[in-house]
Amino acid sequence: MSKIDPLVLAGAKSKGKRPYFLDTDVERLTNIVLVLAQELAVVRERTDTLERLLEQSGVLTRQEIETFTPTKQQADERGAWTQEYLARVFRVLQQEREALQAQEASSEEVADELAKV
Amino acid sequence: MSSLVSDKPKAQPARPYDGPPDYRVVGQHGMYPQLSHDEISRFNFLAHVNRHLSTQIMPGVKEAFDARVEPKFMATQGRGFKDRHEVRKALLKDPMFQWWSALRRATMETRQQAGRWVTLRQADHLNAKAKALTEHDQRLKLKPDLPLPRYVEAIDHHCMPGSYHTELAEGDVTGPCNYDIGIFATTGGMLGRYNDGGGQAIAAWVKEALPDLKPQRILDIGAGLGHNVVPIAQAFPEAEVVAVDVGAPMLRYGLARAKTMGVENITFVQGDVSDLSDLADESFDMIHSCMFLHETSYASMPKIFAETHRLLKPGGIVFHVEQPQYTPEMPLFEQAMRDWDAFYNNEPFWTKMHEVDLDSWMVAAGFAPDKLIHGGVAAVVDPDVFPQAAQDTKQEDYGRKAAWHVVGAVK
Numbered sequence A: 001m002s003k004i005d006p007l008v009l010a011g012a013k014s015k016g017k018r019p020y021f022l023d024t025d026v027e028r029l030t031n032i033v034l035v036l037a038q039e040l041a042v043v044r045e046r047t048d049t050l051e052r053l054l055e056q057s058g059v060l061t062r063q064e065i066e067t068f069t070p071t072k073q074q075a076d077e078r079g080a081w082t083q084e085y086l087a088r089v090f091r092v093l094q095q096e097r098e099a100l101q102a103q104e105a106s107s108e109e110v111a112d113e114l115a116k117v
Numbered sequence B: 001m002s003s004l005v006s007d008k009p010k011a012q013p014a015r016p017y018d019g020p021p022d023y024r025v026v027g028q029h030g031m032y033p034q035l036s037h038d039e040i041s042r043f044n045f046l047a048h049v050n051r052h053l054s055t056q057i058m059p060g061v062k063e064a065f066d067a068r069v070e071p072k073f074m075a076t077q078g079r080g081f082k083d084r085h086e087v088r089k090a091l092l093k094d095p096m097f098q099w100w101s102a103l104r105r106a107t108m109e110t111r112q113q114a115g116r117w118v119t120l121r122q123a124d125h126l127n128a129k130a131k132a133l134t135e136h137d138q139r140l141k142l143k144p145d146l147p148l149p150r151y152v153e154a155i156d157h158h159c160m161p162g163s164y165h166t167e168l169a170e171g172d173v174t175g176p177c178n179y180d181i182g183i184f185a186t187t188g189g190m191l192g193r194y195n196d197g198g199g200q201a202i203a204a205w206v207k208e209a210l211p212d213l214k215p216q217r218i219l220d221i222g223a224g225l226g227h228n229v230v231p232i233a234q235a236f237p238e239a240e241v242v243a244v245d246v247g248a249p250m251l252r253y254g255l256a257r258a259k260t261m262g263v264e265n266i267t268f269v270q271g272d273v274s275d276l277s278d279l280a281d282e283s284f285d286m287i288h289s290c291m292f293l294h295e296t297s298y299a300s301m302p303k304i305f306a307e308t309h310r311l312l313k314p315g316g317i318v319f320h321v322e323q324p325q326y327t328p329e330m331p332l333f334e335q336a337m338r339d340w341d342a343f344y345n346n347e348p349f350w351t352k353m354h355e356v357d358l359d360s361w362m363v364a365a366g367f368a369p370d371k372l373i374h375g376g377v378a379a380v381v382d383p384d385v386f387p388q389a390a391q392d393t394k395q396e397d398y399g400r401k402a403a404w405h406v407v408g409a410v411k
């Protein structure tokens, strides 16, 4: 087996100081978002291939996909998936809200408290 | 079931398609790595991002420059811009330039990661293939002790980790292979099937400008992985072509790649082209470089030009293909934009090289002023599948447009 680990080396930095054009945190996030956009395009293209191959082999037509109407049961299942998904995505905001209602000590404060003899 | 669709009129596109072709039009020579559906999709995406940035976002930088950057500078300084560096520094404070730059840099780095993933995950296989194709072949002449010029070692050009010379394993070719497979993404498909639109243009230009030239020996200095010298070797099949580069991986991959394309008349030689003392005086009919000078230095350029003069037969031709020089006629905004790669894409010498008068450097190296040559070429690609730079008026991708100037001389 090769000693080359692509997981580490594929994303290696190029030699030379990196310039930043925006607030560095914003720019870091921009880089992350660009890659997420890339991976979305990757999945989108794969689905497109899948649909076209399924259509070619007569399994379904893409027209059927476009006009697909879920039954009440199916729609509820999909809606539930979306709810769960958004709850995951926006977890941090949910917790911000919960924090508003609570009077809480920080871990440092609790640690100090617990260290009292 | 399927009759349902075939009866329907074909879906009308919302607008005529003018984006890059699908990555699968890229030519599969024998050194091509295996690419999965997802890996191809990444390159498709990145080609589109680059296209989008250059056609949809970059024009906004000029608009912002006209609307606010220049007026603000005039208002606060009471004068216009002195030079391109002042323009660039003013642009750096403008959000349009900042966002375009941040995305352009991010796209470059993402492209490197995408390509490196492909080649590194199959490194053993690629390296073994290159070995089988080049071992014991006299057309690969490596010089493992050759010192690297400072300008190669100092920085990884165009943000390519490991640059042209790094070997991650013995006989490594993953660097050049990554370079090769990603050119499509960086140029939005502008350089054609084998990324050789530049080399094809050079071959066509030589044949037209010098119909009587029947070169027996051709020298390409800084040939890289040879994608632009292959079409020249094909255009002059009788000629013996020597391709010199400092990077061993480039040369190894270059020979393997050329052989699988059926091109047998190129010898790949490791050397520093500022000192080619292994090669005899007056032994070449044609010497050229392609997008090379901007990655050297002021100290080495006179030596390189002098070597070309020494190596050229009387009556032979030398020329260098590069992006246009910064002349007083070129607007400062354009100069500043062309400097982007210099400062933000690890091409430091680009800005310095482009400000000199190449003619006088050629004359200083011994070429007669009345024997200098100037020309222009645009990428030659298969117009059925690839976008054509010569016809492309919508896209002025400063410094990256697939069209170049030619500066040279007859000895």
Ligand SMILES: C[S@@+](CC[C@H](N)C(=O)[O-])C[C@H]1O[C@@H](n2cnc3c(N)ncnc32)[C@H](O)[C@@H]1O
Binding pocket: B149, B152, B164, B198, B221, B222, B223, B224, B225, B226, B228, B244, B245, B246, B247, B250, B271, B272, B273, B274, B289, B290, B291, B292, B295, B296, B300
């Ligand atoms: C931008 S690439 C150009 C490659 C190729 N000519 C093309 O058309 O794409 C520059 C190449 O020049 C090589 N190089 C830089 N300095 C050199 C030198 N002093 N002697 C030989 N090769 C050099 C680098 O290793 C690199 O492969």
